[in-house]
Amino acid sequence: MAPVTRPLMDPAGIEELRAALVAADYTGTGIANRLGAAAVQAIQRGDYRPALRATADRDPLATLIRLFICGQSESESVVKAAVPVQASLFERDGDRVRAAVELEPYGDWWVISDLSAALRPGVPLASDHVLGVGGASSTLAQATIREPVDSALDLGTGCGVQALNLSGHAHSVTATDVSDRALRFAATTAALNDLEWDLRLGDLAGPVRGERFDLVVSNPPFVVGPGSFEGGATHTYRDSGRPGDEVCAELVRLAPGLLADGGTMQFLANWAHVAGEDWEDRVNGWLTGTGLDAWVIQREVSDPVAYVNLWLSDAGTADSSRRIEWLDWFDAHKIEGVGLGLITLRAGGHDDPTVRLEDLRQQVEQPFGEHVAAWFARQDWLRAHPFESLLGARLRAAEGLTLRQDAVRDGDGWQVVRQRLALTTGLHWVDDIDPVTLALVGGCDGTLTLGDQVELLALANDVDSAVLAEAAGPLVAHLVERGYLEPAR
Structure with a gap:
């Protein structure tokens, strides 16, 4: 190509x-x-x-x-x-x-794109409109793992926002787009910032078939809609031409053939919430058989009316017939909502890859990419420390770990009815815990091994230490995965 x-x-x-x-x-x-x-x-x-x-x-x-x-x-x-x-x-x-055109300072760079709807009020965006820096592109840029890599790929580069960020830590940057016009904007952005990218015309990974990369990112045309009927795909920056959430499923299928050993792929995604179906089951179906480690986080869920209104407004149109047609399509396919989130995939080379799908609605510290990298690092540590090895590990409470208690007052004074671990840093996780878990976490100061702590807890609670140890394994793995506990240095 x-x-x-x-x-x-x-x-x-x-x-x-x-x-x-x-x-x-x-x-x-x-x-x-x-x-x-x-x-x-x-x-x-x-x-x-x-x-x-x-x-x-x-x-x-x-x-x-x-x-x-x-x-x-x-x-x-x-x-x-x-x-x-x-x-x-x-x-x-x-x-x-x-x-x-829009010429926007962006960090230490400049980005050139089409004029936004805000600067052309009342003028609908053209079908081949090239977006500038927006909420989605900023979200992905913040979520990308910024570790040095030899080769990086930006699928659906648009004006080149993600490629710009990749240039800061990738030796070579390749970018694709289905729009020749978008690639011309990307070429201008690159040249204006004195950078060189390998820009290729074509749909998603088509132009790089057979090539592998250390890092792949994509802010794809992920909008869930009736891409299959006539006129369904109206704007190349948001509409893939595939029905529903198929473009995101396709990106997951493409990942194994795009990633070098140890490589990572990160992309923003939308997925349908279908009546009678858990969203986790739907997205997990995309992941099955890929052989990739995966962390899928859902950041928000939009109801169909709000979702359609948002994207029609984004394109600068109030086309009522289009709105009705789109909502009717949602009804026909029993779509009750649309999830929005981040999918991170890694070619870890494991026969039993780690796969997690979870809601992460709370505010998190930025840049989020640091926390994504830390999550995968914790998974690597846990994989290197199976049950017996984990019992020999020394753990300590993470910085920013707090205990929250809810209590009610009765005749004997205040009675604690709920206890939660909460992180005031990073991902700000909050988890309910029982008294035994609280005692276990409280003893994690890096001096005793986990096995020694289990023995002491077994004595204090008059339970069999082997039974307690077996129960403690998955619990401690969860506490480490969430970042509440970390290996003592």
């Missing part, structure tokens, strides 16, 4: 643009310093008035902010004083000039 290398501008134009952005300090820090925190927060709410007041003097940075962040038109002379007026960047608005 021939690589795509045609940016929206020629090399000289990109060099001129980069120089203008650097000279004006058109960066996240530069913009924040110029506008102030209140104006930046107002922009995030769609209120551009404070930013426009702060940029009334029209110096180069002010002009760039007004053009690319606030969506304003300016006189050509003012624009030329700030940045080269290139046909791919701007469009005429009478005797004035306005941005034809």
Whole structure:
């Protein structure tokens, strides 16, 4: 497959643009310093008035902010004083000039994409619209494991947000997209940031068939909908053309052939909540037979009406007939909700891969990718410490571990009716525990082996130590997996 290398501008134009952005300090820090925190927060709410007041003097940075962040038109002379007026960047608005694309500072980089619906109110997005930095792309970027790798692949790169992040820790970056137009934006993003990616045109993993990578990421067109009927796929950035949640199931099937030994694949996914079916069973069916370790976390669930309204609004349309057709399709397929989450797969090379599917609705510390990596590291430790070995291990309570107690008052004073372990750091897990588990965790200070602790607990509770040890194995494994207990150093 021939690589795509045609940016929206020629090399000289990109060099001129980069120089203008650097000279004006058109960066996240530069913009924040110029506008102030209140104006930046107002922009995030769609209120551009404070930013426009702060940029009334029209110096180069002010002009760039007004053009690319606030969506304003300016006189050509003012624009030329700030940045080269290139046909791919701007469009005429009478005797004035306005941005034809979105040019956004992103970390130490710039991202170029189509104008968002917020900057074109009332104008529906085109079917080949290329998204910029959004909530989904930011979520995946935060969730990706950022360890050095030789090769990385971004499936469905769009304007190149994930590829940018991969460039910070991957020796080589390959990216695919079904849209030639999206790849042109990605090529421009790469060139503007003085980076080189291997960009390939095609659907999902088709352009890299037979190749393997150390890390694969994807923010796919995961929207659950009637992709099979005529007109079902209306926007390439969200609609895969497959019915329901099939595109996410397909990504799971592709993973074994994409991953090098020890490689990891991470992607955002939606899955249908079908009447009479547990979502865990549905997604676990995708995983069966892959031979991959898997951690699937559901971050939220949306009801069909809210889900359809969200995606129609996202595309800048209020098409009532489309809304009805979509909801009727949900009804026909008994879809009661849509789960949204992250799937992480690893080619661990195990005959009995570790597979977990769970709800993780609570707020977590960012970047989340650090906690994903730590979860897999804990799984590796547990695999290296089966039952007998685990009894010989010394464990300690994790930093940030707390005990929460609920009590009711009766005639004899306060009576504890519920006890929970809670982590105030990391993933903020909370688990109910019984008194024996509390005693076990309380004794984990790194001095005694787990086997010694079990013996003491057996004596204190007048139970057989072998029976208690057998029960303690799965319990301690769960406490380690969640991060409540960790190996003593």
